[in-house]
Amino acid sequence: MTTASGFQMPKPVLAVEGLTVSFDGFKAVDDLNLYIDRNEVRVVIGPNGAGKTTVLDLICGKTRATGGSIQFNNRELTRMNEYDIVRAGVGRKFQTPSIYDNLSVFENLEMSFPKGRTVFGALFFKRSQQVVDRVNEVAADIFLADLLQQQAGLLSHGQKQWLEIGMLLMQDPELLMLDEPVAGMSVSERAQTADLLNRISQGRSVLVIEHDMEFVKSIAHKVTVLHQGKVLAEGSMESVQKNPKVIEVYLGH
């Protein structure tokens, strides 16, 4: 471990090394290395089929790795249960907004409050003031403070995306993974989301998959380009955009 002396590299929150997964011989992710620091917003880009979503699936345990390791705060995630990975501090948003249509916005957020996660915990869960305060706080963050009693299924597409981000914030994760958070959003909603991400990345790490280059520019500290399951390039947005290999496979089209 290093001290916070400024010039030394702090130990990354997430260290992915040699990660490989093959589906019937097809290597969707191939010997991938990825390191993410605290307070960092990392965006992963790449053409369709590059393995972006698969990387998130591997980190959160939805897909099991064929080889390699995923260290999160020195804990190996590749052998852990999905719910244990979440409890360790990894939150993941899905590509299409994944919310509970039949519950209210309040109940959606409350559902992600990290208490009462066992059968009997849930049976005897009490909606304490602490829960209500936390829900109100997060709802204000995600621009839904006025819609708490609204049935979630009736929200607009963009609001559903925010609600799912809010559900992750309720868990206060150390690593937040977002799969295409601004897909289907209007221009003004995208700007609000960029603002939201910049605010919530304080004190945690954020890993985003996104296609919208304007949006990527507005949030990314560092960009990783994936191609055929491998890292093609990594660095600042400018350096990646100038990289001839990247231009050839992705940006040039």
Next chain:
Amino acid sequence: MNALDKLMGGRQGVIGLLILAGLILVVFPLTLDAFRLNMVGKYLTYAFVAVGLVLCWGYGGILSLGQGVFFGLGGYCMAMFLKLEASDPESTKIQSTPGIPDFMDWNQITELPTLWVPFHSFSFTLVAVIAVPVILALVIGAALFKRRVGDVYFSIVTQAIALILTVLIIGQQGLTGGVNGITDLKTLLGWDIRGDGAKLALYFINAVLLLGCILIGKFILASKLGRLLMAMRDKEERVRFSGYDVASFKVFVYCVAAGFSAIGGAMFALQVGFMSPSFVGIVPSIEMVIFAAVGGRMSLLGAVYGSLLVNYGKTYFSESFPELWLYLMGGLFIAVVMYFPNGLAGLWESHGRKWLAGLKREPVPTVVHTPAKPAVVTAAKPDSASVNSSLEIQP
């Protein structure tokens, strides 16, 4: 007070529960003769299964087509105790081995099988009635849900288990009484359960237990666990990746449904006086799903009405036109699935309330101009949610 209110589902819920309690605790006992009341008692034992199905199928999304297994196991546990009591050496002295159940004697068994020995104890029996089915449900649930066997595959497995248990019971004639089941049950701790007075008492015990199960169901649905069940039906992955062990919640609700069914089975054995494999297999299990579907799979109270109505129909039609009944039952199920998927409870929500509100409104036609009584104006809307919200919005 607030917690109690939530538990009951507000004033509507309390009224609904009171109406049902009044019906089965007061109206039926006062209006029906002993024979018919005993029959209603039998129907109400199926209602335990239907109430369990509302929890695990309606809310949990787990369609078990083998609830007869749990009903049967609960019933068999109780029947074994009663049979042992009925087989004392004095009344079985004409057998080649006195003191064991008659069917064992017919099967040349000369000693009480080890499996039966603990059922001499009433307290063991009471525990076993619940524990045996719940442990089986725990094993089935853990094996299937942890491996993420769901939907139609789960239903097929539960059906297979119902079939296996039926075959097992019929095959082990010396141990189980085979296809005839366990018959000639006479007394419970020396109390003759065949008389009218005993049947009346058992009817009330049954009714109170059923209301207790409904209250437990209401408590579960009002808790965070109830909302989690709905959330899981909506987006199972989202629940899993919010830090929940989805399988454990499914196992829990499946076990609760199994426990309710088992109580129903035990009360069946007590009230009807026998237990047989014809209440274990696939056909009775599917019938029980139909009771829940007709009553409304999202309504604990609806499930009770569904059980009563379908069984009344079954008795009525099989007395008058026995050959028609199966077709009617099939038609009923198709009609429920196609035209009123939320069953009677759903019909009541969409039409009954409107009709009731219409009755209320007629005597006071000028009420539209008085903002003090907005409830009457808005109550014409079909669902209660909109009534509540419009009440709040009114200045």
